[in-house]
Structures are given as C-alpha cells and as structure tokens.
Amino acid sequence: MxxxxxxxxxxxxxxxxxxxxxxxxxxxxxxxxxxxxxxxxxxxxxxxxxxxxxxxxxxxxxxxxxxxxxxxxxxxxxxxxxxxxxxxxxxxxxxxxxxxxxxxxxxxxxxxxxxxxxxxxxxxxxxxxxxxxxxxxxxxxxxxxxxxxxxxxxxxxxxxxxxxxxxxxxxxxxxxxxxxxxxxxxxxxxxxxxxxxxxxxxxxxxxxxxxKHDKGVCHIYVHKAANIQKALDICVNAKCSRPGVCNAAECVLVDESIAADFLPLLKARLDKFSVKIHGCQKSVNIINCFEATDKSYYNEYLDFELNLKIVGSLYEALDHIDEYSSGHSEAIISDDYAACEEFLSRVDSACVYANASTRFSDGGEFGFGAExxxxxxxxxxxxxxxxxxxxxxxxxxxxxxxxx
Amino acid sequence: MxxxxxxxxxxxxxxxxxxxxxxxxxxxxxxxxxxxxxxxxxxxxxxxxxxxxxxxxxxxxxxxxxxxxxxxxxxxxxxxxxxxxxxxxxxxxxxxxxxxxxxxxxxxxxxxxxxxxxxxxxxxxxxxxxxxxxxxxxxxxxxxxxxxxxxxxxxxxxxxxxxxxxxxxxxxxxxxxxxxxxxxxxxxxxxxxxxxxxxxxxxxxxxxxxxKHDKGVCHIYVHKAANIQKALDICVNAKCSRPGVCNAAECVLVDESIAADFLPLLKARLDKFSVKIHGCQKSVNIINCFEATDKSYYNEYLDFELNLKIVGSLYEALDHIDEYSSGHSEAIISDDYAACEEFLSRVDSACVYANASTRFSDGGEFGFGAExxxxxxxxxxxxxxxxxxxxxxxxxxxxxxxxx
Incomplete structure (x- = not known):
C-alpha cells in the first residue's frame, strides 16, 4: 500500500x-x-x-x-x-x-x-x-x-x-x-x-x-409572519421529496401564535406521505401525533418521520436550533424582514435559508458541478x-x- | 472544566x-x-x-x-x-x-x-x-x-x-x-x-x-544567476538574525557552477557568527566544514548551525526541497526570470520567496498585526x-x- x-x-x-x-x-x-x-x-x-x-x-x-x-x-x-x-x-x-x-x-x-x-x-x-x-x-x-x-x-x-x-x-x-x-x-x-x-x-x-460529512439534523422554522402556503410547500418538500438525504428536514418549529391553524394543515399534507410525527406536548394538544422526548430532537430520521415543536418566539427557535442542529442547513419561513435577517445572521450552520427548502444545500444546486x-x-x-x-x-x- | x-x-x-x-x-x-x-x-x-x-x-x-x-x-x-x-x-x-x-x-x-x-x-x-x-x-x-x-x-x-x-x-x-x-x-x-x-x-x-505550528526547515537556493552580494546578505540574515525562530533558514542550496566562488565567501560571513556548517561531500572539498549525512537535512537546528548542499540544477534543488522541507518557507536567489518563476510555481510550501529572506514569514511583516x-x-x-x-x-x- x-x-x-x-x-x-x-x-x-x-x-x-x-x-x-x-x-x-x-x-x-x-x-x-x-x-x-x-x-x-x-x-x-x-x-x-x-x-x-x-x-x-x-x-x-x-x-x-x-x-x-x-x-x-x-x-x-x-x-x-x-x-x-x-x-x-x-x-x-x-x-x-x-x-x-x-x-x-x-x-x-x-x-x-x-x-x-x-x-x-x-x-x-x-x-x-x-x-x-x-x-x-x-x-x-x-x-x-x-x-x-x-x-x-x-x-x-x-x-x-x-x-x-x-x-x-x-x-x-x-x-x-x-x-x-x-x-x-x-x-x-x-x-x-x-x-x-x-x-x-x-x-x-x-x-x-x-x-466530515456528518449528519444533517435540519430545521424549518415557520415564523408567525410566514406565508402559510409557502410554509406548507417548503415543509413538505424539505421532509418528503427525498427523506434519506442529509439536507432533508428533521424538525419543524412553529410559532405559537399560528400553531393552532398551521398544524392541522401541515398534518393533512404530511399524512399523504404517511409521515410519522413526533410533537412536543403543546403539539399533541392540537394534532394527533406521537409525543417527542428531549432526546427525539437530536434524531436524524432519514425517513418519513418528523419532529415538531411549538416555540414562543424567534429566540426560542434560535435556542432550539443551537442545541439540536448538526450545523448543516436551517430555514426560516417569514415575510417579516427583521425576523429573516435576524435568523440569517444568528444561526451558526453551513447553510441558512430564508423562504426556501433546505433541500437546496447541494453542490449541483449551488452551481458547483458535482460535489x-x-x-x-x-x-x-x-x-x-x-x-x-x-x-x-x-x-x-x-x-x-x-x-x- | x-x-x-x-x-x-x-x-x-x-x-x-x-x-x-x-x-x-x-x-x-x-x-x-x-x-x-x-x-x-x-x-x-x-x-x-x-x-x-x-x-x-x-x-x-x-x-x-x-x-x-x-x-x-x-x-x-x-x-x-x-x-x-x-x-x-x-x-x-x-x-x-x-x-x-x-x-x-x-x-x-x-x-x-x-x-x-x-x-x-x-x-x-x-x-x-x-x-x-x-x-x-x-x-x-x-x-x-x-x-x-x-x-x-x-x-x-x-x-x-x-x-x-x-x-x-x-x-x-x-x-x-x-x-x-x-x-x-x-x-x-x-x-x-x-x-x-x-x-x-x-x-x-x-x-x-x-x-499546527510545526517546525520550519527553510531553504535558501542560490541559483547560478544569483546576485552574489544579495545572496550572501540573505543567507546570513536568514540564518543568523534570529536562529531560534521557525522562519530561520536551516539549509542553503548552492548551484554547482558558482559553488567554488560562493562557498568561501559565505563561510567567511558565517564565521563571524561562528555558524557550524554541515556540508555535502562536494562542499567539504571546497570549504572546511562538517560532513552532512542524508539525515542531517531533516534537522531544524534553531541555532547557529546550517546545512549546505551543492546542487546540479534548479530541478535538483526542487527535489531536495520536496524531500526535506517542512513546507514552511523557501527562497530562490536569482536574477533569472524563468528560474524565479519556476521556483515560485513549483515549491509547495506556505511561503515561497524570490530574492528575499525567509525571515519575512511573519504576521507582522505580512501586515496582519499580531499573529x-x-x-x-x-x-x-x-x-x-x-x-x-x-x-x-x-x-x-x-x-x-x-x-x-
């Protein structure tokens, strides 16, 4: 050798x-x-x-x-x-x-x-x-x-x-x-x-x-000022278009003020792919799903399986990402300028998105040719x-x- | 902790x-x-x-x-x-x-x-x-x-x-x-x-x-088209101005065609600092110095001690550097454009010089403030x-x- x-x-x-x-x-x-x-x-x-x-x-x-x-x-x-x-x-x-x-x-x-x-x-x-x-x-x-x-x-x-x-x-x-x-x-x-x-x-x-090409525990944060249709499309795309890859989302964070409306819509879309949802206590009160433990949030499922958490603020979302993310890709969905800029600046991951699916973290999509x-x-x-x-x-x- | x-x-x-x-x-x-x-x-x-x-x-x-x-x-x-x-x-x-x-x-x-x-x-x-x-x-x-x-x-x-x-x-x-x-x-x-x-x-x-801040086994190559005065100044500066630092030269390579003239001049200058010289067989025939072994050339002396080798061509110098350098800093001394460009392009070290002392490999000298x-x-x-x-x-x- x-x-x-x-x-x-x-x-x-x-x-x-x-x-x-x-x-x-x-x-x-x-x-x-x-x-x-x-x-x-x-x-x-x-x-x-x-x-x-x-x-x-x-x-x-x-x-x-x-x-x-x-x-x-x-x-x-x-x-x-x-x-x-x-x-x-x-x-x-x-x-x-x-x-x-x-x-x-x-x-x-x-x-x-x-x-x-x-x-x-x-x-x-x-x-x-x-x-x-x-x-x-x-x-x-x-x-x-x-x-x-x-x-x-x-x-x-x-x-x-x-x-x-x-x-x-x-x-x-x-x-x-x-x-x-x-x-x-x-x-x-x-x-x-x-x-x-x-x-x-x-x-x-x-x-x-x-x-290292470590795991991708990627997050989508649906902010209270999110365009609901875009948020649904992006969450579904990020989880379901190819769940076995590292840029697929493993966790959706939803702002408390829109959770009661958003979660049932999201669940209806995810049900089409039979996605197994692990939600926080508050989510369990809104939709029918499994209850997540603190440990669940570290999981990279690489499958039709998703964590869900309701957060009180942008800062609670940032803290959650700080603790559980693998530093691969995270996205905020919001029409609020200040919230997007704060998220883009604060999140310490390789790729940080506003209003797009984490699935774009890819050499080809970035224009690098193969990766x-x-x-x-x-x-x-x-x-x-x-x-x-x-x-x-x-x-x-x-x-x-x-x-x- | x-x-x-x-x-x-x-x-x-x-x-x-x-x-x-x-x-x-x-x-x-x-x-x-x-x-x-x-x-x-x-x-x-x-x-x-x-x-x-x-x-x-x-x-x-x-x-x-x-x-x-x-x-x-x-x-x-x-x-x-x-x-x-x-x-x-x-x-x-x-x-x-x-x-x-x-x-x-x-x-x-x-x-x-x-x-x-x-x-x-x-x-x-x-x-x-x-x-x-x-x-x-x-x-x-x-x-x-x-x-x-x-x-x-x-x-x-x-x-x-x-x-x-x-x-x-x-x-x-x-x-x-x-x-x-x-x-x-x-x-x-x-x-x-x-x-x-x-x-x-x-x-x-x-x-x-x-x-890593590994050792600096730095080379000065005195090409046959070198300005002799500059070559002497640079060799002495690179070895003697502060021998205990990593950007100090540990080896001088001299082109065969100028060795008989150059080595006695170099030795006279180095003698003022009582530099102990380890030369190749050919050098020993020209000046009074210790004989280097193949192993000597890996040494980082960090002291008033220097390796010397006579080389037949630019390519022999490049091969020597390839084998013995620690990839820190190397210099060619030459007034020949093509030789300088070939050396600058071929040597795979962090800092590669034409006509200057390796002692400039330093954050302050580069303009970085402290390093x-x-x-x-x-x-x-x-x-x-x-x-x-x-x-x-x-x-x-x-x-x-x-x-x-």
Missing amino acids: ENRLKELKKVTKKLQILNQNQRANLIQKIADAIENNIAKIIEANAIDLQNAKDLSPALQDRLKLDEVRIKSLADGIRDIAMLKDPIGKIHDGWSAKSGLKIEKISVPLGVIAMIYESRPNVTAEVAALAIKSANGCALKGGKEAINSNLALASIIKNSLGEYGGCIEYFDISRDEVLEFIRMDRYIDLVVPRGGEGLVKFVSANSSIPVL VGISTCKMHARGPVGVDELTTYKYIIRGQGQIR | ENRLKELKKVTKKLQILNQNQRANLIQKIADAIENNIAKIIEANAIDLQNAKDLSPALQDRLKLDEVRIKSLADGIRDIAMLKDPIGKIHDGWSAKSGLKIEKISVPLGVIAMIYESRPNVTAEVAALAIKSANGCALKGGKEAINSNLALASIIKNSLGEYGGCIEYFDISRDEVLEFIRMDRYIDLVVPRGGEGLVKFVSANSSIPVL VGISTCKMHARGPVGVDELTTYKYIIRGQGQIR
Missing part, C-alpha cells in the same frame, strides 16, 4: 505541472472512455447487482448502472471539465511595508483519499473533481459496488495514459483502511462519505485531516464541497534582496 | 452579537487596562523570573516583562483593534439557477483554545485577536509564566466587564490538558504554539481540529495566521418560496 501511495504522490506532482487546458482534456478523456465502455461497465455492475439480491430495493437501485445512467455520468464529467479552473486563483495581493510583493494564490492540496459507500458514480465523479483541481486521488469504495468500481477505475486509469497513476483504487479490508488513514506522509485529506459509522471510524482513527459532499466541519470547508474546496493556498513573495 | 467551557461558549454567543465598533472598543479597553496595571504585571512577572533562575538567559529574557515591553504590548493590542474587521466579509455571491441568492460570508469559528509555552505576551495578544474575530478563547500557557499569565488574564477579564467570560485561562495539569483537548462540544479549534513535543502531543490526542502563529497545515490556514484565519464562513441563501 505504501509503495502505491508513494507512486501516486509522484505522478500527482507531474499532473500539477499541466496547465488548465491539459487537465480539462484529461477529464474529457475520462468521459469519452466511460461512454466507449458502457457494455464493460454494465457487465461488472451486473455481478454487483447479482450479489446484492438481499439488499433493499432502494439500495439495489442506488447500485445500478444502466446505459442512461452511464451516459448521464459521462455528461456530468464533461461539465466538470468545463468548470472555471480552481488553481492559480489570486485570492489576495498587496505590497508589504518592506516593499515585498505578496500574493495569496490557490494551489492543489496534493493527494485526496475518498472512502465511500454505495453509488459507483462517485468513483468517476471524484476522479474528475480531483484532476480538475490538480490533485491525485486514492479511492476506496464500498464492497457491494466493488466490481463496478474496479471496472470504472481501470477505464479511467487507462484513459489518462501517463497520468493514469493519479487515480488509484484501493480494494482493501477494514484493517487495511486503518493503516490507509494513517498514511499522512502521502495523503493530505481524507473524505469519508457514507453512514455515521464510517464517518466516526475515520474521524476517530485518521492521522490525516478529515473533511465531494457536504461538510459539517467549520475548518477549511463548510457546506457543499466543490473543486474550490479541494485547494489550499500559498503565499508567493517577490523581493529585491530584502533582509530583516 | 466542562462547566467553565460551557459558560465560555455561552458568553461567546453574546460577543458575536456585537458590531465591529463594539468589539474594537473592548480591545481598546484591554490595552488601557494593561497600561493601567503595569506595576501589578511586573510584580507577578517577578515571581516567575525568581522561579526561572535555572533557565537559560535567553529563556529568562523571553519571560521578562518590563515597563517598555508592557507598553509596547498595549500598543500592539491597539493595532489589533484598528485592523479591518474580519467578520461579515462577503467572499462570494451569486444567483443560482433556482433563483436563490447565495452569499458566502465570513463568520467566527466559535471558541479557540490556545496552548502555548513561554512568552506571556501571547496571553494578551491572542485574547485581542480572538475578540477582533468575535471568538471566545480558552488559554493555557506554560507553567514557567503562570503568575504573569494569571495576572494578565485577570486584568483582561476585568476590563471586558460583562464580556469578561469570553476569555478563560486554564491553570491545568498535563493530564487535564488531555481532557481539555477532547472538549469538542465546546472548542472549535486548538492551536498548540511551542516546542515539537507540545505540538505532537496535541495533534496526536485532540478530538478538536488542530492548527496566532505560522501554520504548516494545508487545511484551513497556511503560513502566518491572523484574524482572517480565525474565521469560517457560512452560506446565506435568500429565496421566494423555492422548493426542489
């Missing part, structure tokens, strides 16, 4: 000398190669699907690659090739008192390791994002997708010619993963993308900096992570012989 | 509601209080100096606070108050396809813990930097400065009135430090500033993100860390009822 990582680091140095057009061309080659090998990919994927017969239909569907999906994957990769280049961007520049000219300029991180579960698309998407940002990448996918991942990795590597060594797929056991995430001499960043268990395991054991994931860290990158977040910076300083 | 940190986090929330003028006023109050309590600080410092009689004169000097130094500390803190406010800066903003208006805006990190050795000034400087960036701060200084630190911390807290709780000094044992650096519910960032042992201990044991330290991490902050690096960002998204 160490030798492969050493070689990966070495080839990555070569990649970093290329200009942006050359890197974009490499990404186009990945897209072409994927389209030219559809049959091969489907064949490998069929073995994974055969082995996955005991998994839930939803998981089987996530795993599945067909012609349409593979073509759409290739198109997505072409979009990444066309993104604005993230490298060599001058963030800042000034002349210091000494006369030195200082520039703060974006540069690649180095080698990025991605440990992910399920969807084999990630293999190709992350490879493309890495090359776009002039980084090498070490991939380790879930074992349920191993044949699809190996086929994709091999197609990608071949398409890159002498730069094929920038992408390495590691088919390793859990014990070896432990060794892998301590290879800080060769890897600059580890991104775990998957269930809570995986993220916790990597965070607890890695000696390399970790970009590496959504960070709940405060350090380095927060929220949707695109190619810009796969860079660091350095200072370039030009002098005329200055000494100090 | 947990209760104090909980309270610190709570008061920090109050601090974050203040506007920039109110925060700047708090910092002015710290400066005034320090100036008004010079006698008290000197008294406490005298006890530390009394206890430090067995330390080296250099360390005793670092520990010492007199009227001049305290006044200069107060002035430095007033400079921090006047810095451009790092909070609420809009890094980027755009309209997404959905019509959502997205802003990426700088916000405080939360609570910053600083674990430092020796100089008691740090107590006041970090408190001021934290308040400037609307962060709370948990301080833990070295035991040799405990009386000075406690006196300063108490003066600072008193000067802040109801916001005094934003600054907490922890007089705790090493065992308790272990507990401290796992308080990730209350602390957002730990900055160890001190010897290699401290940095390693914190990095290895913290569950909180760590901003928290110099980061050798690639994630979040790299190079001199000022108030801008004590922030994170969030996305503020304004909609008109958008659902997805």
Whole structure:
C-alpha cells in the first residue's frame, strides 16, 4: 500500500505541472472512455447487482448502472471539465511595508483519499473533481459496488495514459483502511462519505485531516409572519421529496401564535406521505401525533418521520436550533424582514435559508458541478464541497534582496 | 472544566452579537487596562523570573516583562483593534439557477483554545485577536509564566466587564490538558504554539481540529544567476538574525557552477557568527566544514548551525526541497526570470520567496498585526495566521418560496 501511495504522490506532482487546458482534456478523456465502455461497465455492475439480491430495493437501485445512467455520468464529467479552473486563483495581493510583493494564490492540496459507500458514480465523479483541481486521488469504495468500481477505475486509469497513476483504487479490508488513514506522509485529506459509522471510524482513527460529512439534523422554522402556503410547500418538500438525504428536514418549529391553524394543515399534507410525527406536548394538544422526548430532537430520521415543536418566539427557535442542529442547513419561513435577517445572521450552520427548502444545500444546486459532499466541519470547508474546496493556498513573495 | 467551557461558549454567543465598533472598543479597553496595571504585571512577572533562575538567559529574557515591553504590548493590542474587521466579509455571491441568492460570508469559528509555552505576551495578544474575530478563547500557557499569565488574564477579564467570560485561562495539569483537548462540544479549534513535543502531543490526542505550528526547515537556493552580494546578505540574515525562530533558514542550496566562488565567501560571513556548517561531500572539498549525512537535512537546528548542499540544477534543488522541507518557507536567489518563476510555481510550501529572506514569514511583516502563529497545515490556514484565519464562513441563501 505504501509503495502505491508513494507512486501516486509522484505522478500527482507531474499532473500539477499541466496547465488548465491539459487537465480539462484529461477529464474529457475520462468521459469519452466511460461512454466507449458502457457494455464493460454494465457487465461488472451486473455481478454487483447479482450479489446484492438481499439488499433493499432502494439500495439495489442506488447500485445500478444502466446505459442512461452511464451516459448521464459521462455528461456530468464533461461539465466538470468545463468548470472555471480552481488553481492559480489570486485570492489576495498587496505590497508589504518592506516593499515585498505578496500574493495569496490557490494551489492543489496534493493527494485526496475518498472512502465511500454505495453509488459507483462517485468513483468517476471524484476522479474528475480531483484532476480538475490538480490533485491525485486514492479511492476506496464500498464492497457491494466493488466490481463496478474496479471496472470504472481501470477505464479511467487507462484513459489518462501517463497520468493514469493519479487515480488509484484501493480494494482493501477494514484493517487495511486503518493503516490507509494513517498514511499522512502521502495523503493530505481524507473524505469519508457514507453512514455515521464510517464517518466516526475515520474521524476517530485518521492521522490525516478529515473533511466530515456528518449528519444533517435540519430545521424549518415557520415564523408567525410566514406565508402559510409557502410554509406548507417548503415543509413538505424539505421532509418528503427525498427523506434519506442529509439536507432533508428533521424538525419543524412553529410559532405559537399560528400553531393552532398551521398544524392541522401541515398534518393533512404530511399524512399523504404517511409521515410519522413526533410533537412536543403543546403539539399533541392540537394534532394527533406521537409525543417527542428531549432526546427525539437530536434524531436524524432519514425517513418519513418528523419532529415538531411549538416555540414562543424567534429566540426560542434560535435556542432550539443551537442545541439540536448538526450545523448543516436551517430555514426560516417569514415575510417579516427583521425576523429573516435576524435568523440569517444568528444561526451558526453551513447553510441558512430564508423562504426556501433546505433541500437546496447541494453542490449541483449551488452551481458547483458535482460535489465531494457536504461538510459539517467549520475548518477549511463548510457546506457543499466543490473543486474550490479541494485547494489550499500559498503565499508567493517577490523581493529585491530584502533582509530583516 | 466542562462547566467553565460551557459558560465560555455561552458568553461567546453574546460577543458575536456585537458590531465591529463594539468589539474594537473592548480591545481598546484591554490595552488601557494593561497600561493601567503595569506595576501589578511586573510584580507577578517577578515571581516567575525568581522561579526561572535555572533557565537559560535567553529563556529568562523571553519571560521578562518590563515597563517598555508592557507598553509596547498595549500598543500592539491597539493595532489589533484598528485592523479591518474580519467578520461579515462577503467572499462570494451569486444567483443560482433556482433563483436563490447565495452569499458566502465570513463568520467566527466559535471558541479557540490556545496552548502555548513561554512568552506571556501571547496571553494578551491572542485574547485581542480572538475578540477582533468575535471568538471566545480558552488559554493555557506554560507553567514557567503562570503568575504573569494569571495576572494578565485577570486584568483582561476585568476590563471586558460583562464580556469578561469570553476569555478563560486554564491553570491545568498535563493530564487535564488531555481532557481539555477532547472538549469538542465546546472548542472549535486548538492551536498548540511551542516546542515539537507540545505540538505532537496535541495533534496526536485532540478530538478538536488542530492548527499546527510545526517546525520550519527553510531553504535558501542560490541559483547560478544569483546576485552574489544579495545572496550572501540573505543567507546570513536568514540564518543568523534570529536562529531560534521557525522562519530561520536551516539549509542553503548552492548551484554547482558558482559553488567554488560562493562557498568561501559565505563561510567567511558565517564565521563571524561562528555558524557550524554541515556540508555535502562536494562542499567539504571546497570549504572546511562538517560532513552532512542524508539525515542531517531533516534537522531544524534553531541555532547557529546550517546545512549546505551543492546542487546540479534548479530541478535538483526542487527535489531536495520536496524531500526535506517542512513546507514552511523557501527562497530562490536569482536574477533569472524563468528560474524565479519556476521556483515560485513549483515549491509547495506556505511561503515561497524570490530574492528575499525567509525571515519575512511573519504576521507582522505580512501586515496582519499580531499573529496566532505560522501554520504548516494545508487545511484551513497556511503560513502566518491572523484574524482572517480565525474565521469560517457560512452560506446565506435568500429565496421566494423555492422548493426542489
């Protein structure tokens, strides 16, 4: 493993000398190669699907690659090739008192390791994002997708010619993963993308900096000045459009003064999706629902299940979010200017919305092309992570012989 | 400890509601209080100096606070108050396809813990930097400065009135430090500033993100097209002006074509400071010096001691730096445009210089006011860390009822 990582680091140095057009061309080659090998990919994927017969239909569907999906994957990769280049961007520049000219300029991180579960698309998407940002990448996918991942990795590597060594797929056991995430001499960043268990395991054991994609306990606060129709649409969208993702809402906070009118309307809409509601004592007095405990409010259900709480004021909503939110995404629904601004300013989460669904916390929706994931860290990158977040910076300083 | 940190986090929330003028006023109050309590600080410092009689004169000097130094500390803190406010800066903003208006805006990190050795000034400087960036701060200084630190911390807290709780000094044992650096519910960032042992201990044991101030194995590469006079001045300055700091040079690389002329001149200048030189085999043939081993080149001497290596080309210099540098600061001395640009672009260190001494890698010299330290991490902050690096960002998204 160490030798492969050493070689990966070495080839990555070569990649970093290329200009942006050359890197974009490499990404186009990945897209072409994927389209030219559809049959091969489907064949490998069929073995994974055969082995996955005991998994839930939803998981089987996530795993599945067909012609349409593979073509759409290739198109997505072409979009990444066309993104604005993230490298060599001058963030800042000034002349210091000494006369030195200082520039703060974006540069690649180095080698990025991605440990992910399920969807084999990630293999190709992350490879493309890495090359776009002039980084090498070490991939380790879930074992349920191993044949699809190996086929994709091999197609990608071949398409890159002498730069094929920038992408390495590691088919390793859990014990070896432990060794892998301590290879800080060769890897600059580890991104775990998957269930809570995986993220916790990597965070607890890695000696390399970790970009966490933690849980999303997202809140919608329906303020007393909310447009009721918008509030209903947004609550339903945030919970029900795709309950299994991290930007789905897990809790709706409703202002006390409108609760008696709003809750029955909300319940009627949620009942269409058979959403199981856990409400506070006051909610239970208004609608028929389960009673929530203090602990319920920490839950990320990732299912048709929702917490509900009636709050006396904006500040009670802010305090609740402060305590129970995972810092991912929260929204206020209100037509009141001051309330919206106060909420946007006070809430300490990666994405804070006024009058929109939390479901927009997504690299694609933000316009980043594909995303590496959504960070709940405060350090380095927060929220949707695109190619810009796969860079660091350095200072370039030009002098005329200055000494100090 | 947990209760104090909980309270610190709570008061920090109050601090974050203040506007920039109110925060700047708090910092002015710290400066005034320090100036008004010079006698008290000197008294406490005298006890530390009394206890430090067995330390080296250099360390005793670092520990010492007199009227001049305290006044200069107060002035430095007033400079921090006047810095451009790092909070609420809009890094980027755009309209997404959905019509959502997205802003990426700088916000405080939360609570910053600083674990430092020796100089008691740090107590006041970090408190001021934290308040400037609307962060709370948990301080833990070295035991040799405990009386000075406690006196300063108490003066600072008193000067802040109801916001005094934003600054907490922890007089705790090493065992308790272990507990401290796992308080990730209350602390957002730990900055160890001190010897290699401290940095390693914190990095290895913290569950909180760590901003490392690792060693500085800095290089000066004297290219064949170097202006010899400038090269000599810069090498001597980079090694001898303050050999005990991380931005001091530890190795000079000299182009083979000029080595026979340059090395004797360099040795003559270094001899004035009695610098012990460890040279490669080729150097030993030119000047009288110790022979370096491959391992020598990893050394951070922090003393009047220097590695020397003759290299055949710019690329050999780059390869050497790649292997032995700690990623802090490197410089090329050359009048050749292409060589300078190649060096500036290729070297992957926090600060890369053309024709200037590495000693300028410093928050003050960069114009950041005081500095928290110099980061050798690639994630979040790299190079001199000022108030801008004590922030994170969030996305503020304004909609008109958008659902997805």
